[in-house]
Amino acid sequence: MGLLDKLFNRKEPTRNKDTGNAIQRYSKSFKHALDGLNYAFKYEHNMIIILICFIIAVILGFVCKVKVFEWLFIIIISGCIATCEMINSSIEAIVDLITVKEHPLAKVAKDTASSATLLLCITALIGGLIIFIPKIIQLLGGTLW
Numbered sequence: 001m002g003l004l005d006k007l008f009n010r011k012e013p014t015r016n017k018d019t020g021n022a023i024q025r026y027s028k029s030f031k032h033a034l035d036g037l038n039y040a041f042k043y044e045h046n047m048i049i050i051l052i053c054f055i056i057a058v059i060l061g062f063v064c065k066v067k068v069f070e071w072l073f074i075i076i077i078s079g080c081i082a083t084c085e086m087i088n089s090s091i092e093a094i095v096d097l098i099t100v101k102e103h104p105l106a107k108v109a110k111d112t113a114s115s116a117t118l119l120l121c122i123t124a125l126i127g128g129l130i131i132f133i134p135k136i137i138q139l140l141g142g143t144l145w
Contacts (some may be wrong), residue, residue, distance in 0.1 A: 054078045091109055
């Protein structure tokens with residue numbers, strides 16, 4: 001508690017933290033994380049689209065025999081997109097919790113959060129095209145130039 005809090009008699013904010021020993025807390029935290037994933041796949045349609053795109057990228061990766069560094073790009077960018085979408089969903093839920101009215105700042109929060117996911121998806125698309133187009137052309141018997 002800071003000096004100003006003491007001067008103005010402010011109470012320290014409380015958090016709803018899990019109790020128990022370390023293993024119990026980690027177990028509860030892991031369950032909460034799984035609950036979040038379950039919610040996202042159940043109610044956020046973009047998570048299904050992200051999963052389908054990841055599966056397609058993995059299948060194409062095996063068919064096209066991508067290199068290790070290309071696999072790293074596919075895995076990392078896919079994880080970043082899914083993570084960003086989960087953060088986006090969290091921001092939207094928090095905004096909805098604070099206000100159900102349409103407010104310009106609520107719109108800014110939601111729109112900028114979703115645009116972060118869009119930017120990652122565009123990056124993934126460009127990276128995927130760079131990785132896969134030459135390999136698909138070779139598989140089809142064509143030459144690159």
